[in-house]
Amino acid sequence: xxxxxxxxxxxxxxxxxxxxxxxxxxxxxxxxxxxxxxxxxxxxxxxxxxxxxxxxxxxxxxxxxxxxxxxxxxxxxxxxxxxxxxxxxxxxxxxxxxxxxxxxxxxxxxxxxxxxxxxxxxxxxxxxxxxxxxxxxxxxxxxxxxxxxxxxxxxxxxxxxxxxxxxxxxxxxxxxxxxxxxxxxxxxxxxxxxxxxxxxxxxxxxxxxxxxxxxxxxxxxxxxxxxxxxxxxxxxxxxxxxxxxxxxxxxxxxxxxxxxxxxxxxxxxxxxxxxxxxxxxxxxxxxxxxxxxxxxxxxxxxxxxxxxxxxxxxx
Ligand code: AHR
Numbered sequence: 001x002x003x004x005x006x007x008x009x010x011x012x013x014x015x016x017x018x019x020x021x022x023x024x025x026x027x028x029x030x031x032x033x034x035x036x037x038x039x040x041x042x043x044x045x046x047x048x049x050x051x052x053x054x055x056x057x058x059x060x061x062x063x064x065x066x067x068x069x070x071x072x073x074x075x076x077x078x079x080x081x082x083x084x085x086x087x088x089x090x091x092x093x094x095x096x097x098x099x100x101x102x103x104x105x106x107x108x109x110x111x112x113x114x115x116x117x118x119x120x121x122x123x124x125x126x127x128x129x130x131x132x133x134x135x136x137x138x139x140x141x142x143x144x145x146x147x148x149x150x151x152x153x154x155x156x157x158x159x160x161x162x163x164x165x166x167x168x169x170x171x172x173x174x175x176x177x178x179x180x181x182x183x184x185x186x187x188x189x190x191x192x193x194x195x196x197x198x199x200x201x202x203x204x205x206x207x208x209x210x211x212x213x214x215x216x217x218x219x220x221x222x223x224x225x226x227x228x229x230x231x232x233x234x235x236x237x238x239x240x241x242x243x244x245x246x247x248x249x250x251x252x253x254x255x256x257x258x259x260x261x262x263x264x265x266x267x268x269x270x271x272x273x274x275x276x277x278x279x280x281x282x283x284x285x286x287x288x289x290x291x292x293x294x295x296x297x298x299x300x301x302x303x304x305x306x307x308x309x310x311x312x313x314x315x
Contacts, residue, residue: 021280022052023273024072025081028109029060031154031187032218033246033315037266038108040314042081045269049277060154060186062086066093073100079119079276081269083107086156094118103279107268110158120275120286122268126159129262129294130166130215133241136260136296137211138174140239146210149199150182151192151223153215160184163215163243180209185219192219196226206232211239217249217261224257235259235299245297247310253303263295266313 023046030036039055046053054077056068062085072080073096080097082104084090094117097104106121137146150167153160164182171177181199185192192214200206206227212234214220220242227234234240234257242249245263252258271290278284297306 020050020052021078021276022054022075023079023081023276024054024056024068024075024077026056026058026065026068026072026083028065028083028085029057031060032189032216032244033248034216034218034244034264034266035187037246037313037315038083038268041267042107042269044314045267045273049273051273058085060085062089066090069093069097069104073097073102076100077102078280080104081107081272082118083268084109084111084158085154087112087158087161088156091117103276105272105276107272108159108264110162115288119279120272120288120290122271122275122290122292124264124292124294126162127166127169129159129243129264130163130168131170132166132262132294132296133163133213133243133260134167134170136241136298137177137213137239138170140259141177141210143176144210146177146239147180147203147208148177148211148213149196149203149209150179151185151195151212151214151219152182153184153187153219155184155186157187159243160215167213179213185214185222187216187218189218189222192222193226194222195219196223197230200226200230200232206230206238209238211241214240214242217242217244217246220258220261221248221252224252228257233257245295245306245310246315247307247313248315250297250303250307250310253297253299254307256299258299260296260298263293263297265292266315268292 058064275286
């Protein structure tokens with residue numbers, strides 16, 4: 001009897017193994033190399049921390065993201081990561097997560113909902129990225145007249161809205177620089193190429209275009225192809241500045257086809273999981289915005305070394 005009691009006491013004394021935290025990730029899709037890298041790094045970060053990550057690819061559709069969040073709530077996950085495809089229309093589902101006491105962390109894009117509906121947002125200052133790109137062009141053309149064509153990101157997404165306004169701020173007051181055409185390329189390489197082809201046709205074969213500003217590198221890479229097919233030299237006849245710093249844009253820079261990019265780190269999950277770990281531990285409330293860096297790279301920055309440093313990151 002005594003033996004049985006001691007054995008039972010010993011079993012009870014063993015601390016219960018902490019269960020792995022479960023996190024649902026409502027990802028946008030895989031529209032760009034940057035997005036693919038963000039997905040890869042999120043999976044890696046989760047694995048390193050012993051987090052059980054449940055992944056949903058919304059194929060660029062907000063309704064799919066909303067359905068994924070509802071499913072994560074029904075599964076009783078410990079947190080939800082959301083990379084919101086557009087900025088509006090999230091209030092109801094975020095309220096549902098809040099009612100279920102599930103913290104939501106926004107990754108890389110912003111929403112126009114009230115801040116109390118999410119725990120924190122990890123991302124760059126998207127408007128500043130546009131300003132950095134615009135300032136690069138202002139300096140590069142040094143007062144010469146410059147007709148710019150712009151490839152916008154997904155309509156209604158926070159990077160498309162803010163990268164546009166940031167660039168416009170930077171060129172404001174520089175009457176030599178004018179945006180003559182601006183259209184969405186949906187952050188994809190194929191649309192970037194298609195829309196650039198239409199810009200070239202509309203602008204006398206491209207002869208009067210001085211620069212391309214693309215809201216991401218993938219669209220720039222597609223556009224570079226279109227410029228070459230039109231018989232022009234990208235990087236020279238038409239300057240190319242874009243955002244993300246994916247490996248392929250460094251290759252293009254090394255080959256003289258692109259001029260500058262502003263880096264957006266794809267590792268949004270690291271800071272997000274750090275904030276969640278502190279929140280789970282003792283309820284620590286993180287800052288509402290955890291900002292990542294926006295660094296400018298130009299062709300003078302040893303693009304092949306930058307390519308090598310990034311090529312295995314899942315882009
Ligand atoms: O939200 C970040 C943007 O989304 C990246 O710049 C772009 O490549 C991606 O698709």
